[in-house]
Structures are given as structure tokens and as C-alpha cells.
Amino acid sequence: MHRFNFGPTPGQYAELLRSGVSATQSTVLEHGGADPGLDSVRPLVLADLGPYPNNDPAAETAFWKRIESDSNKLVMWWLDRMVAARSPLSERMTWFWHGHWATSISAISYPLAMMKQNNTLRRHALANFRDMTKAMVVDGAFNVWLNNDQNYIDSPNENMARELMELMTLGVNKFSQHDVTAAARALTGYSTNYSNGRVTFKAKEHYSEPLTILGSRSKFDAASLATLVVSKPQNARFIADRLWFRFVSGSSKPPVSLARSFASRDISSLVDALVRTTGWASPAHDLVKSPVEWFVGACRALRVRPSRLDSGGLQWELSQMGQFPFNPPNVGGWTYGQAWLSPVAYQYRFELAQSIVEKGDLAPLSVARSKVVQACADWLGVADWSRRTGAALAAAKSPADLALVALLSPEYMVSA
């Protein structure tokens, strides 16, 4: 629930406990059907803002204002979807893939290009990884982020070729520098229109001679390169490991059988196998929630739409905690585990919790004093409070304070 669905909505945890493990797994895996929660978030439409207005100071100011307001709309639209979804798996997987194909808006600036990438990731989030990779190698924001718009036959730029293999499909040390050089040539000829993220292929600027990449000799373009790297057995292991690491355990290795569930590169089969993993209770399977995961979980529990919060405050607090959507720190994506557990993050976590609780629905916590500790556990889906946290909860004087203590507890910061 916490790992694959951003945490329960009020009442959901107790209901799932009653319905049993197998029904819970099915609920967690639901996706693709009608979702009144998602339907309640107004669809986002962003305009093509066109080229940058050079040499016109007034137009430049207006342009940057528009970029800023569109960026804000994009972030709020996505966070609202994560919070509103009745079946959040699809949004959760889109969030995972955003961290995997870690593209920052800082390179391309235009929110429309980032929205297109986001929709591409959502479309393929639980579909086939080969199709996702073929779509991403011709994604405008991704191309610009990794300098592929500056990758020419005469002067290759190997950034995208290397990171595509190392970080997105095969893993480090699974290819040679020769493969990088050749793959960079396969990726020549693609140019990106920044304002709308559209990528066009110019055959004349594409390297059309045969290349040897990962032992295969052929003519290659972006699509056939994507197909080749995804076809390698190493790709199944690499992606299975990545999902295991982010959803199940930061400190143990996945069973060998996990990669077999990804043999056809069908993402939903792999996610299915992960959800049905046994032994969740082992401490080796504890995971620290990332700031956005913690925030979305808190909003779901308190029924608060992120767009109703002060957007400046939200951006500041999440950024200070180290994670703001569409702004990964680098192409490797966001950090994990203990790195999120810093005293600095905790001070901003408090401020954010405070603003959510202020706007939140505290009805689930308005219960008799003797029942508050259990009510908090049911509300947030925490199996057991430690004696430490139980005592602090019991000492809280109001439902709002109770909510703050629960959201800011070590037990809620970690998915146990």
C-alpha cells in the first residue's frame, strides 16, 4: 500500500486488513480502469509558448512569468493526480519512471515538453519496456537534457548514448567505450524543437553506415538501438534489480526468478511479481519514503489536494527536503535511503506537515482518548507504533497535534 499506492486513504487500511492478503494485492495492482478520483482532476492543457523572445525585455519578462506559471500548473496537476487516484499504481509507476529516466526541466525550460514526456511515461508505465525505451530515445526533453541535440556525425556527443545504456537499460560496466561511441553515432540526426518537445529525424544528418554495438553489426537508428539494448538478457536483470531496489529493499538482492517475470519486458508482470513478494516483515525490506512519497501519502490520509496548498511554500519545502517533481538533481535520479533522513529535511518536513494538517480532514482522529493510538495506526496504515511514538501520540492534546506527531514519526517516515 505505502510502496505501490502512496499509502491508504482514511478507512482503507482497516478494510484491506479485513479482506486479506490476496485481495489486498489485487487492490494494489488495479490500474487502467475507470477512476473517478483521477477524473476529478481537471485535465491539463499547456500551450506551445514558441521561441524565446530575444531583444524585447517586456516580452522576455512575460515569457518567464508564463514558463513559471505553466511549470507550477504542471507540478500541481501531477501531485493532485497522485493524491486523487483511487487506484494509484499507474501514477506511482509514472513517478518511478520519472526518477528512472531522470530528466530535469532545467535543460529545456519549457513545461510543455516535460508534460509530453510525463504522458509518455504514464502511457507506458505498466506496459512494455521496449516500447517505453523506443519512445524515450525520441523524447524531446530527454534528448535536450542529455545533449543529443548536439550530437553530430563529425563531432559526437556521447552523453545520451552512455546514460541510455548505463542508467536506463543495462547498468554500469555492461558495455564498452566502443559501444558508447558507436551508439552515439546511431543517435545522430535527431533534432528537438524546445518549445513543444517535438523531435524530427533528418536522414542527411544521421550516420547511415553499419555500426557494431554490443556485438551486433547493422545500420542503427534510435529505435533499433533501443530495441537492441532492451533485447539483452542483462536488461531484464537490470530493470528487475532497479524496481526491487526502489520498491522492496535497499539492502537485499532480489530472487533470481524476479528477472524471469520480465522476460517479455512486460512491466505489469514484473510489478505483479514484486507485489506478491513474500517476507515483507523482514527489517531488510524496510525502505525510507522519499519526500514526495511521504508528502503524497500525508495528503491522501488528510484528503488534501496539493493545489490547495500555498504553491510557493510547497515548492520551497519539497526542494529543501531535496525532491521536487521535474527537477531531479542529475541524470542518475534522486537519492534513496538514509540520505533522506537528515535533521535539515526534518525541519522542512515539519513545516510541510503543518500546512497539510491545517487544510486537512481530521475526522478520522476525532475519537475517544483511549482509542487515539489505534486510530492513528488505522488511519495511516502503520502496523505497530513503538512505545516511544505511542507515548507521544497519547500525550497529544488535539486531533491536529495527533496528526502532526503521527506524520512526523520515524514509523511513518519509513515503510516497514
Added chain:
Amino acid sequence: MLAAMSTELTFESLASAASDGPLPANTPILVLVTLYGGNDGLNTVVPFTDPVYASARSNIALTSSQLLPFTNSLAFNSSMPSISALYGQNKVAIVQGVSYPNPSLSHFSSMAVWQSASLTGVSSGWIGRWLDRQPHNAFNAIGVGSTVPPSFVGETSVASMVDVSGIQLPWGDAAKLLPRLGRASSSDGALEGAAATSIADLFATASLLGPLIPTSPTGSTIFQQLSMVATMINANVPTRVWEVNLSSFDTHSSEQSDQNSLLADVDAAIGTFMTSISAGSRANDVTVMIYSEFGRRVESNGSDGTDHGTSAPVLLIGNGVKGGLYGEAPPLNALDDNGNLVVTTDFRAIYGGLLHDVLATSVSDIIPAWNTVLSVH
């Protein structure tokens, strides 16, 4: 600028009787400056008379007006006037050709090697393992920023963090209950325990460090970070290791303008930091190390940038540092199979020197089976 860094506050004036004492006089202090993205060493310390330098990277090679020569054949990038001046005062050690055997061209693998001081995928950080061997104290090692750098995570301990935006403790009724959440509980898993420690460390550091952080910091991010560290060092905060960092050195394109501006920020920050430290009571205690996960390709690319490379110089700066050149400069005309510089110094030798000279620790306790020490003190 100097005024902005000086402070009336000292750790003694802030510390309550219950807290740990100030750092004893003459205790050495290490300040790590991490440059993320792979800083181009050849445009930082420039072999400007080598004909290969100008020919292999004609679109980004620095020309005479952009150079501050310090030997017949080497110059600093002219974005680095302060560091150049400190070199003239023999306070800068330049270790040349630094990396490790078979260097990885991956940002993440390479930074993991540097931060763990391990070639075999050990996940704990080298300063983290040093922390593991100290009695727990929220002040032993402090990073600046919100996410803990991997070098500062040990097997059982994690360093504290502070931010240039200041420390704002939780307020209101609920806030009175939050310090309780920082207590360890016997039912905690390792990560819940780490979460509790981070809460306890916030409350432990807030009253003592909070007043030392300027309310409206000025200058670049690295300037703000190093200013804060200088203030805390001069206030005798009992911290042995600090970490600050700066990103965006991954200059695959428009390298000259981007790198020059980043180096200028680092240089201004270091210059002011050293002035501030030199005026305080710990003038001779501080050693700064500036490093990145790798250098960049000798030959430039067509985007006026450079792709990932291997070895690069590491700079060590301090009033107690013996300035000058250390190690061999890798030749530009004898590159490895990928067109990258060869490695002449293993970074672990520098760590060995720092562990021995600054942290007074057995090198092989922190870096198993490693004994080579390159001392700059």
C-alpha cells in the same frame, strides 16, 4: 565581505553546561569540497605550453589572457585568482593525475568509489566509517545541505546536516512532543532508528548552531556554504569534518562559460573562507580538499564541451599545508585506449594522508588493506 563572515558568537557562549565542549585548541579540521559532475582538470590546472592541449581542444582551450601561470608550463584558469594567490603563498598543494585503477567513466560509479574509498562496492562512506569509530555526538561531522552525502554515511552512524537557510525548530504544542520521537526504541529497525537519530540531531544542533547561521546569506551557493562553515569553525564548534558541494560540472557543452563561472564561484568562496579562517583562532587547523568524481576527455567534443574522462588534479588548501606540486602530471601524448589521461596518483593515498595528518586515525582501519600515505602537511 569579511564582516559578513565574522561573528560575535562563539560555541562557548551558546553552549549550555549540558552540551559537549568546544573543539580543543589545535585540533585539525577537514573541509571537503565536492564538485559533482566531473570537473575538467585540464581547464582548471592548465598545461598551457603543451602543444597537444591547444590542438586537441581548440574550441575550448584557454588562451594567455585566460591563464594565471605559476610555473613555466602550468597555469591556473584565470577564474581562480584567489587560489592562485594562495598557491603563491605556498598554501595550495596540487596533487596531479589523481583517480584510481581502471577508472569508471560513470558519474555514479566513480563518485561512489571516491566517497566510499572502495573499488569493490562497499556502501559505507569513508568519513562515515571514521564516524563509526567516534563516540556518538551530533557535531562530529556536519554536511551542508539537506541530503546526506554518501561519504558521510557509516555502517552504524550518519553525520548531521545543516543548511544555509538556517535551523528553524518546530513550533506550537505538537512541537513539544517531537523531541520524544528522537529517542531510540527497541522495536526500531535500522532505518527507523536512523530517522529517530536525525530528529534528535536536529534538536541537539539547533540551539547551538542556529544562532551562528546568518539570516540573509549572500553570494553564490558555495560561497554561502563555506561562509557558514568558516563562521562555525571560528566559533569553535566541535566538528572535525565538514562537507560542502557544488553541482553542474558535467560540461558536455559550452564548457568555457559554464566551467569558468563555476570555478569563479568556488575561487571566491575559498578566498573569503581562507581570509576568515586566517583571522580567527584556528588559522592553522584547517585543511580543505577540492575534488570531483573524474576529469574530462583531453579532446573536446563538437558542442564546445568535453565528455567523461579519468584523472584530474586534487587541490588541498590550508595555512598548514605544504604548497606545491605533488605526483606526476599525466602526459597528454600517451593516453589510454579511450583517449583519456592515465592515472598517476591513487586518491586513496591522499585520503591516507588526511586520515593520518588531520583525523589522527589508522589508515587501514578506515580503508582496509590500504597503507599508502601522501602527506601534504
